[in-house]
Amino acid sequence: MSELHLEIEKLSGSEAKSLLLNILYRIEFLKKEEDSQSNIVQELLSLAEEVQQELHNEREFDSEKTAVHLICGESPAGSLRIGLSNENQIIGFPDFFAIGPFWKIHTDEGRKKRFEWLLDHINYEVDYIEEEYNSRIIKTLDQINTIPSSIPIILWTATNCDEQIALRYFLYLLREKKNDIYILNITEAFDQSKFDIRHSGEVASHQFKELYSTKSKMLITKEERVELENEWLLLSEKPEKLWIFENGTIQSVQEDYFDSSIIDLVQEIHNETGTIDFILTARVIGEMLSRYPHPIDHGFLEYRIRNLVIEGVFEIKGIPKSMRHYSVKLSLSK
Known part of the structure; x- marks a missing residue:
């Protein structure tokens, strides 16, 4: 029982x-x-x-599977699952690693601290954090733990902060596994003159199929595995809550890193309309997501907008239960 x-x-x-x-x-x-x-x-x-x-x-792991694919995000996992044949086991990790603390999230204590921070700061809809987050993480960790040693593991990644942090975390979780582990970097695999892929979430199912069948996958050596596992251990000791990927490295920044860009954007919209009217928060976030060269979590941007309201930089109209439910404008007193 x-x-x-x-x-x-x-x-x-x-x-x-x-x-x-x-x-x-x-x-x-x-x-x-x-x-x-x-x-x-x-x-x-x-x-x-x-x-x-x-x-x-x-x-239980399906014994008929011939390869395991680990990718960051449930949406990319869905596209990958459609694109590949049924003998491939797809595991999508349900988290976004560029925001929030990931201090020792390979431990129960670290996961608890991350959950509490997300619960206190990020305003996901339909009570996702309260009802879904922990159980989905635990279920995914169980799936990773039950991967048999007899089949290859393919780690999908891209050149962005979220997936580069995730790559190191995945390798640490797999540190006891004797499987052959391959890395397929989507950003590097695509023809950059034709496609500007920022995140695996932007890849269609037929593109996943083509990449897997035509692009070479890098078999990672034991030494490379250990190096990336150690990089994870160093990252997981840091207390910062926001991360970016610049000049080929993962860098921590202050939580207010995007604040000035958000303020400038709202001012720009005011200038375009010629009036200081309220702007739907979803529009502000959408504009920010489209302009920034790397993927940003929309929940984090919404958190920063709420914080700017608290600081008196923005005035608010509506109830901030989601980005669709309230609007902001620059405060005339600032």
Whole structure:
């Protein structure tokens, strides 16, 4: 029973709701049947076995898979899954590593501190942090731990802060694995004169298929693995909350790094319209995302806009429960 409790604890909010709904449908069906009480009890026992088997299957590795692909983000993982054949196991890590503390997130204590910071600062919609974040992280870590030693692992990355940090973190998580590990850098694989790929999330499923079938994957040596694992350990000791990738290196910056750009953008929009009217926060964030050469987490930008409201730089109209629910303008008193 304790093992079953642990498996249920790993379910995300959406997974738990789906499972509960399925159980309730089955019970409602049984209520309409005119079977004997013993038959109903037997059916409920059968349902319980099905649920336990489904939870067991969630953590078991499919022995028919011939390669494992690890990529940063659930959306890129979905595109990769569509692009590759079924014998490839796809694992998408559900996090964005360029923001928030990642002090020792390879430990329970570090993951707890990161969760608490995200909960206190980042305003994701539909209660993602509260209901989904922890369970999805734990589930993904379990998937990584159950990778058998007999098949190759392909780490997809790109030349940006999020995925370069993730690459080092993934290699640290895989440090005990004896598998051959390959790295495929999407930014380097694409023809830069035709495509400007900032993040794996910008790659379509058919492009993933073409890259995997035509581009060479770099087999990482033991020495290279150790070097990148050690780089992760150094990064994971740092307390900073915001990171950028410049001149080929991962660099920490202050949390207010984007503030001046946000203020300048709002001023620019005021100048274009000729009035100091309220601007929907989603528009400000959209403009910032399109102008910056590297991917930024929209939740972090929204956090900084709220902070500028608190500091009196911006005036606010609406309730800041999401970037679609409030507008800002430059404060006339500043």
